[in-house]
Amino acid sequence: MMKKQYWSAMEVADIVVSIVMIVVCMNGKLVSSSTEKQLFPAMFVFGDSLIDSGNNNYLRSWAKANYVPYGIDFYQRTPTGRFCNGKTIVDFLGDLIGLPLLPTSEASSRGADVDRGVNYASAAAGILDESGKLLGERFNLRQQVENFRSTVGQLKKQMDETKMEEYLAKSLIVMNLGSNDYINNYLIPSFYNSSSNYNPIQYALLLITQYTTNIMELHNLGARKFLLAAIGPLGCMPNQLATGLAPPGKCVSFVNDIVEEFNKGLLSLVHQLNTNHTTSTFVFVNTYAAFTDVLNNPVFHGFSVTDRGCCGIGRNRGQITCLPFSIPCLNRDEYIFWDAYHPTQAFNQIIAEKAFNGGLSVCYPMNVKQMAQV
Secondary structure, eight states, rough: OOOOOOOHHHHHHHHHHHHHHHHGGGGGGOSSSOOOOOOSSSEEEEETTTTTOOOTTSBSSSSSOOOOTTTTTSSGGGOOOOOSSOOOOOHHHHHHHOOOOOOOOHHHHTTOOOOOOOOOOTTTTTTTTTTTTGBBBBOOOHHHHHHHHHHHHHHHHTTTHHHHHHHHSSSEEEEETTTIIIIIIIIIIIOOOOHHHHHHHHHHEEEEEEEEHHHHHHTTTTOOEEEEOOOGGGGGGGHTTTTOOTTOOOTOHHHHHHHHHHHHHHHHHHHHHHHHHHTTTEEEEEHHHHHHHHHSSSSTTTTEEEEEESEEGGGGGEEOOOOOOOOSSSOOOOOSSSSOOOOOOHHHHHHHHHHHHTEEEETOOOHHHTTTOO
């Protein structure tokens, strides 16, 4: 007589998750867990590894995250190309505004639905074309804008001119760039001459000028609602702390100081754009201030480790970033940083919520929730 076998609760849970994933992945779509009302018809994302969802997977690049343990806390614990243990800021923001996880630019070129948005972000990308070139291929901002132009061409085949104009005007544009123009350009004088050609103020102006050109390209294509993120305190990343250039418990102050020049310029740009384009909305998200608040008040936000990565090698676990099959920390939600450069999903969720409903100290002149109403 055969002995009856029973599944454990864990096995049943795994089967249920697998069934759910099969259902939501049908037709190439992966829905988010959000039950929020959809506040924007679509979201289009431009950025770097902080919000890349897998665009670099098929490029000849050293800047990839399509291997374990990346994605250990994502759906099915699967690496997707996100430089995180789980969700990125834009993944959480999508949940809050009622949108599914967005297809990558690469997926959209292979026929994935683009009607609710696309993520064009590419690891190592910068505002300047040359930023990040040491790491190989990437879609810099100019190329990301061109990919959006192609998407607009696809969408024009699906709707008439009036609907298309309304659709683009109501969609949310998220832009988070600039970090690589410092850590993979200005701060590497042995390879780039930018720091010898420009002082920090001049370099920030160069970046803002180029950024403005690309923002206006998107505006000319019909985009009207822009969420522009500041650069975070790069001098507090494990990679920078590992240089030993800061006293124990402190960040590398000179790095943060030069980054703040860019952020000042970006805030000024938002003022200018809102004045010159009264039928559009440009919002400055002070991720620098939000990040600093979490670093200064870690326990309040649920963190116990602020100065090293959960996955990495060397001093501060930041000298070498998270390698394939590395064993990460177990208490990942207590870490601000996942690897040498990128935050954990626990941190990303906080920043997304601040962008969505934060006050004027974080979102100027309004937050994302308010943007949906204008």
